Amino acid sequence: MQRQQQIIEWLNSLFPEEIFTIAPASADASFRRYFRASFPDKSLIIMDAPPQHEDCKPFLHVGKLFEAADVNVPRIYAQDLSQGFLLLSDLGNSTYLQALNKESAPSLYAAATDTLIKIQLASREKELPLYDEALLRRELTLFPEWYIAKHLGVTLTKKQSDDLERSFQRILANNLAQPRVYVHRDYHSRNLMVCKRNPGVLDFQDAVFGPITYDLASLFKDAYIQWQEEEIMDWLIRYWEKARKANLPVREDFGEFYRDYELMAVQRHLKVLGIFARLYHRDGKDGYLKDMPLVMHYLRKACERYIDLKPLLNLLIELEPLSNQVGGPQ
Numbered sequence: 001m002q003r004q005q006q007i008i009e010w011l012n013s014l015f016p017e018e019i020f021t022i023a024p025a026s027a028d029a030s031f032r033r034y035f036r037a038s039f040p041d042k043s044l045i046i047m048d049a050p051p052q053h054e055d056c057k058p059f060l061h062v063g064k065l066f067e068a069a070d071v072n073v074p075r076i077y078a079q080d081l082s083q084g085f086l087l088l089s090d091l092g093n094s095t096y097l098q099a100l101n102k103e104s105a106p107s108l109y110a111a112a113t114d115t116l117i118k119i120q121l122a123s124r125e126k127e128l129p130l131y132d133e134a135l136l137r138r139e140l141t142l143f144p145e146w147y148i149a150k151h152l153g154v155t156l157t158k159k160q161s162d163d164l165e166r167s168f169q170r171i172l173a174n175n176l177a178q179p180r181v182y183v184h185r186d187y188h189s190r191n192l193m194v195c196k197r198n199p200g201v202l203d204f205q206d207a208v209f210g211p212i213t214y215d216l217a218s219l220f221k222d223a224y225i226q227w228q229e230e231e232i233m234d235w236l237i238r239y240w241e242k243a244r245k246a247n248l249p250v251r252e253d254f255g256e257f258y259r260d261y262e263l264m265a266v267q268r269h270l271k272v273l274g275i276f277a278r279l280y281h282r283d284g285k286d287g288y289l290k291d292m293p294l295v296m297h298y299l300r301k302a303c304e305r306y307i308d309l310k311p312l313l314n315l316l317i318e319l320e321p322l323s324n325q326v327g328g329p330q
Contacts, residue, residue, distance in 0.1 A: 139271035140270050142275060144156065160315055
């Protein structure tokens with residue numbers, strides 16, 4: 001309530017003669033929250049990012065990069081970094097997750113991949129943090145630390161730990177060999193908005209310079225919505241063809257490109273399982289437990305396809321009885 005009162009006082013200083021109401025717009029997995037300020041003639045979004053926990057500067061920087069690439073991101077009308085407030089244009093309240101269905105999916109995903117190509121074509125080195133081995137590995141370690149040890153309550157044997165480490169090394173070798181572009185890092189149905197110009201793109205403050213397939217893995221192996229593999233394959237091929245025409249550095253052979261995409265998704269899903277477990281056990285947020293089974297499904301299916309991931313598949317099979325008990329609805 002104190003933060004909300006500070007927001008009202010800040011808005012009063014910006015709009016001293018105007019009447020408005022504010023209401024929660026959304027919250028995410030971090031300390032950031034969003035409020036919608038409704039005026040008689042407009043609505044605006046306030047990002048509330050407490051400075052002791054969040055830094056608004058990456059959001060401002062990435063927003064400029066994406067806007068320059070003709071991406072539909074929120075415009076910034078005012079900022080107070082000392083309090084951790086940004087005043088943004090309102091991209092509406094209809095997410096891709098709410099709007100996606102069999103009929104709308106082809107056009108919505110076409111727009112999403114067109115925008116992704118704009119982001120990737122704008123890529124320049126040294127503008128964003130490098131998605132390097134240290135960061136990729138730090139994310140992978142969330143899986144044994146939070147999902148296996150904390151969520152399942154399992155202590156791995158030496159053989160299991162060695163197999164997991166070998167799997168990590170193979171995954172990282174592939175990820176690091178991929179061409180690098182700007183990576184949104186959370187490019188999925190909850191962060192894409194249905195607008196006059198689709199999609200509106202949100203939550204990009206953690207963007208990095210890294211593997212070209214990462215955002216595709218976020219988009220098409222989405223933790224919150226599932227599609228048939230044939231549909232995903234069709235959308236991936238369409239992206240790959242557009243990317244090649246745009247001279248983006250995707251693999252010339254689609255089979256190699258698809259393998260890159262799969263191994264990148266494995267890295268992401270190991271991380272996501274760790275993050276969802278951490279959100280529950282450390283932060284008391286249980287809303288993500290119901291999404292764990294779909295993430296595990298993606299992970300298992302990819303591991304079944306590649307001999308390099310057989311040790312990881314065996315470990316997942318050994319853990320499965322416990323995950324069925326702990327991981328929420330199947």
